[in-house]
Amino acid sequence: xxxxxxxxxxxLFLIEVASAWTQAPNNMNKNYGFASALRMSADEFTVGxxxxxxxxxxxxxxxxxxxxxxxxxxxEAKEKHGNAALVSLGDLGESKSVRPAETSExxxxxxxxxxxxxxxxxxxxxxxxxxxxxxxxxxxxEFETDTENLEVFLREHGKPTPHFSRLVAEKTLLVGxxxxxxxxxQYTSHEVTIDDEQIEWFEQTxxxxxxxxxxxxFVFTHAPPxxxxxxxxxxxxxxxxCCWLNHSDxxxxxxxxxxxxxxxxxxxxxxxxxxxxxxxxxxxxxxxIPIEExxxxxxGSCVFVQTSVMRGGTSRDGRQQSRLIRGxxxxxxxxxxxxxxxxxxxxxxxxxxxxxxxxVGVYGHKDESRSGDEYFKVYSPSAGDxxxxxDECYVGYNEDGTLDICDSIKPESNAWWYMADGRVLxxxxxxxxxxxxxxxxxxxxxxxxxxxxxxxxxxxDSGLEGECDISDEEGMEGADxxxxxxxxxxxxxxxxxxxxxxxxxxxxxxxxxxxxxxKMVRMKEVRRxxxxxxxxxxxxxxxxxxxxxxxxxxxxxxxxxSGTAKKTGVAGLTAPAxx
Numbered sequence: 001x002x003x004x005x006x007x008x009x010x011x012l013f014l015i016e017v018a019s020a021w022t023q024a025p026n027n028m029n030k031n032y033g034f035a036s037a038l039r040m041s042a043d044e045f046t047v048g049x050x051x052x053x054x055x056x057x058x059x060x061x062x063x064x065x066x067x068x069x070x071x072x073x074x075x076e077a078k079e080k081h082g083n084a085a086l087v088s089l090g091d092l093g094e095s096k097s098v099r100p101a102e103t104s105e106x107x108x109x110x111x112x113x114x115x116x117x118x119x120x121x122x123x124x125x126x127x128x129x130x131x132x133x134x135x136x137x138x139x140x141x142e143f144e145t146d147t148e149n150l151e152v153f154l155r156e157h158g159k160p161t162p163h164f165s166r167l168v169a170e171k172t173l174l175v176g177x178x179x180x181x182x183x184x185x186q187y188t189s190h191e192v193t194i195d196d197e198q199i200e201w202f203e204q205t206x207x208x209x210x211x212x213x214x215x216x217x218f219v220f221t222h223a224p225p226x227x228x229x230x231x232x233x234x235x236x237x238x239x240x241x242c243c244w245l246n247h248s249d250x251x252x253x254x255x256x257x258x259x260x261x262x263x264x265x266x267x268x269x270x271x272x273x274x275x276x277x278x279x280x281x282x283x284x285x286x287x288x289i290p291i292e293e294x295x296x297x298x299x300g301s302c303v304f305v306q307t308s309v310m311r312g313g314t315s316r317d318g319r320q321q322s323r324l325i326r327g328x329x330x331x332x333x334x335x336x337x338x339x340x341x342x343x344x345x346x347x348x349x350x351x352x353x354x355x356x357x358x359x360v361g362v363y364g365h366k367d368e369s370r371s372g373d374e375y376f377k378v379y380s381p382s383a384g385d386x387x388x389x390x391d392e393c394y395v396g397y398n399e400d401g402t403l404d405i406c407d408s409i410k411p412e413s414n415a416w417w418y419m420a421d422g423r424v425l426x427x428x429x430x431x432x433x434x435x436x437x438x439x440x441x442x443x444x445x446x447x448x449x450x451x452x453x454x455x456x457x458x459x460x461d462s463g464l465e466g467e468c469d470i471s472d473e474e475g476m477e478g479a480d481x482x483x484x485x486x487x488x489x490x491x492x493x494x495x496x497x498x499x500x501x502x503x504x505x506x507x508x509x510x511x512x513x514x515x516x517x518x519k520m521v522r523m524k525e526v527r528r529x530x531x532x533x534x535x536x537x538x539x540x541x542x543x544x545x546x547x548x549x550x551x552x553x554x555x556x557x558x559x560x561x562s563g564t565a566k567k568t569g570v571a572g573l574t575a576p577a578x579x
Contacts (some may be wrong), residue, residue: 003023006069008226010487012288014198014280025205026408028234030137036137037401040291042081042082042083042106042169042170042328043082043171043172043276043328043329044071044079044081044082044083044169044326044327044328045077045081045085045168045169045172045325045326045327045328046074046081046085046326046534047084047085047086047087047168047174047218047324047325048070048073048074048085048086048087048088048124048126048322048324048325048337048407049087049089049220049270049307049322049323049324050086050087050088050089050121050307050322050333051089051272051275051307051308051310051321051322051323052089052090052091052133052222052272052275052309052314052319052560053088053091053092053093053120053310053311053314054091054092054093054094054095054108054135054309054311055092055093055094055107055113055116055117055120055311055313056093056094056098056313056316056417057098057107057116058098058106059311059313061321062310062311062312062313062339063120063311064382065339066310066311066322066339066343067120067124067338068319068343069339069342069343070086070124070322070337070343071125072343073122073324073343073345074086074124074125074126074336075125075440076333078125078126078231079128080183081169083169084126085126085127085128085129085166085168085174085437086121086124086126086128086129087128087129087130087131087174087176087220087270088117088121088128088129088131088180089131089133089220089221089222089270089271089272089273089307089507090130090131090132090133090134090135090136090179091108091114091133091134091135091136091222091272091273092108092113092114092115092116092117092130092135092136092270092489093108093109093110093114093135093136093138094106094107094108094112094133094139094247095108095135096108105141106138106139106140106430108136108138108139108144108504109135109136109137109138109139109140109143109153109182110139110141110142110384111139111142111150111152112128112260114136114152114153114156114157115156117130117156117157118156118157118158120503121157126290127166129164129166129174129220130157130178131162131163131164131177131178131179131191131220131221131222132150132153132162132175132178132179132180132222132275133141133179133222133223133272133391134179134182134189134191134192134222134223134271135190136153136178136179137149137150137153137179137180137181137182137183138182138189138519139152140183140477140519140520140523142346144181145183145184146181146182146183149182150162150180151251161198162177162179162180162195162198163175163176163177163178164176164203165205168218169327169328170329171213171214171215171216171329172215172216172217172218172221173205173209173215173216173217173218174217174218175202175205175217175218175220176219176220176221176505177194177198177199177202177219177221177224178194178198178221178222178244179192179194180193180194180198181193181195182197182518182519182520184518185518185519186248186500186512186518187241187248187426187516187518188238188240188241188242188248188516188518188519189518189519189520190240190242190519191241191247191248192221192222192223192242192244192245192246192247192256193245193366194245194246194252195247196222198554201251202251202259202323203259204216205501206218206259206262206263206266206575207263207395209263209265209430210263210265211263211301211356211357212356214356215265215307216246216265216267216353217265217266217267217557218267218269218270218325219266219268219269219270219302220269220270220271220272221245221269221271222271222272222273223237223242223243223244223245223247223252223272223273224245224269224270224271224273224304225245225251225253225256225257225260225269225406226243226247226254226256226257226436226439226441227254227256227257227260227298227299227436227438227439227441228242228244228257228269228271228285228304228441229285229297229299229304229380229441230271230282230283230285231282231303231378231379231380232274232276232277232280232282232283232308232378233274233276233378233442234274234275234276234316235378235429236302237273237274238378238428238433238442238444238445239433239444239445240443240444240445240516241512241514241516242516243441243442244441246505247444248506248514249280250510253436254436254438255437255476257299257439259440260299260300260302261298261299261300262300263300263301264301264356264357264358265301266300266301266302266305267302267303267332267351267359268302268304268305268325268332268334269302269303269305270307270323270325270352271304271305271306271307272306272308272309273308274306274310274316275307275314275315275319275321275555276308276315276317276318277308277317277319277321277335278306278307278315278319278321278323278336278348279319279321279367279368279369279497280367280368280369281363281367282367283305283306283348284303284304284305284306284334284349284361284363285297285299285301285303286303286349286351286361287299287300287301287302287303287359287361288359288360289362290357291387293483294382294388295383295384295385295387295388296385301357301358301359303334303349303351303359305323305334305349307321307322307323308320308321308322308323308336309321310322310339319340320338320339320340321336321337321338321339321340322336322337322339323335323336323337324336324337324345329353330352330353331351331352331359332350332351333346333347333348333349333350333351333354333364334348334349334350334351335347335348336348337543339402345524346364346365346385347364347365348363348364348365348412349362349363349364350362350364351393353554359379359459365417370396378428378442379393379428379429380412380435380440380441380442381393381394381416381424381426381435381440382440383440392496393414393415393416393426394415394416394417394418395415395416396417401460401461402459403417403458403459404461405417405456405457405458406456407456408455408456408459409430409452409453409454409455409456409457410429410430410453410454411429411449411453412439413427413430413485414426414427415427416435417459418437419459419489419490419491420487420488421509422437423437423489423505423509424436424437424440425446425491425509425511428442429449430449430452430453430454431445431446431447431448431449431452432446432447432457432503433445433446434446434469434511434512436512438494443510443512444512444513444514445513446503446513447493447503451493451501452493454492454495455493455495456493456494456495457491457492457493457494458491458492458494459484459489459491459492460489460490460492461487461488461489461490462488463487463488463489463490490502490503491503491511525553528553529551529553532551533547533551534546536550536551
């Protein structure tokens with residue numbers, strides 16, 4: 001166990017804030033929902049929002065600078081109206097060893113990580129709330145289960161539950177939902193998973209605070225929900241199925257935007273996760289836009305906001321920024337606190353309430369771009385509406401039911417289309433990607449650019465009536481076919497040399513490849529491969545280069561369309577290639 005000690009933690013953050021009013025993190029009462037030491041004497045409020053901290057006790061300078069920049073902002077708010085709070089969006093610790101010479105234990109998710117983060121978050125002079133990100137239960141060496149890890153997370157931050165609600169001003173509620181799964185993730189451990197109990201609580205909270213009674217709710221999660229419209233994303237999050245809340249579960253992934261559409265009390269939703277800056281307009285999306293600018297977004301009354309990071313070493317585009325919310329009964333401002341510019345405050349967007357169910361948003365500035373920024377903007381299709389056609393990349397069906405997608409796939413190829421069953425596929429940076437049918441948000445990778453460039457793609461009918469695989473093998477007699485609509489289709493990738501690849505959908509009908517297992521599984525796999533390489537080097541006298549080439553793994557569960565499993569070899573890997 002890596003230990004830094006309580007005195008060290010306190011010294012890092014509290015030396016120059018002795019005069020500031022501080023409050024222990026466990027300041028909530030049993031009801032939790034409305035516990036606060038704030039004065040509720042005004043409709044004005046100020047909320048600081050911190051993105052992924054990924055704290056590393058070896059690299060504290062940026063945190064100390066950032067905290068000092070925030071103190072005068074909070075002091076001004078306390079003097080003006082008293083309604084101030086801080087919200088951390090999770091991912092509190094560095095996901096690597098912070099003492100590599102002594103231990104390989106990851107710092108993220110450990111007891112000492114949460115003690116360090118609690119000391120930091122408690123040093124801003126206002127109450128704080130925190131929700132769990134995808135790294136906050138990563139104390140793999142210290143805890144056997146997610147439950148044990150979660151208990152320590154809650155204890156160190158004085159939280160009775162992974163979620164929170166805080167009344168920050170009159171009829172204004174801050175609500176947070178935290179990720180509670182890491183070791184037990186079905187797919188990648190870096191998916192941000194909100195459990196069923198929290199979803200039920202969230203839905204009931206929205207019902208209990210309707211917009212018709214003047215309620216305004218600001219939501220905080222580590223990752224954004226599907227349907228947010230945010231386009232400044234990390235490509236690896238998109239293709240690996242950890243971009244949106246509950247990403248791998250179609251129904252639960254879509255649940256959050258459905259709630260936003262239904263409950264217009266939700267006025268803003270803040271998230272982090274991508275480690276990208278706030279200089280792009282696409283880091284904020286409005287619920288409505290002028291009709292001349294495009295189709296209706298269908299995002300209820302909610303403004304979705306992406307949050308950057310404080311420490312330079314964790315930024316993926318060089319920015320170091322936090323979010324500031326300043327609001328009252330008439331609306332609110334979304335601002336940037338720029339930690340690279342002495343904490344300068346910039347207004348990014350102004351949102352004005354026109355009534356309890358509608359608002360108007362105005363951007364405060366144009367994109368402040370840097371070289372390479374275009375890499376972080378992910379293309380999202382637009383289906384249009386009654387006033388607007390689909391975007392220019394949409395490919396519709398011909399009269400004979402065929403699709404003309406493109407002659408040959410190139411790096412700049414852009415196209416998207418609907419499958420007959422309602423699924424949506426398209427190209428994104430030379431990759432074949434699946435999009436959500438309802439929101440057209442990217443879901444995940446279907447086929448990589450390495451398999452697509454220079455080839456062609458065709459969508460062909462495959463549901464031929466009466467065609468079933470009839471087996472006469474003993475014990476397996478009968479028809480092997482499934483009932484369903486006859487407009488069944490196949491996605492086929494081919495080249496001029498006659499090579500054809502059929503892209504088979506998953507069992508649930510989706511196409512994106514859920515091929516990243518959780519971190520616990522992958523760590524065990526890596527250890528097995530390492531042991532096999534050592535075995536090959538010692539017993540078979542293999543050279544190092546040969547070991548890397550010849551030691552392979554078997555993967556499953558499916559390698560054939562056959563209804564009888566007799567072979568487990570993967571052509572070209574563990575068995576001779578078929579080509």
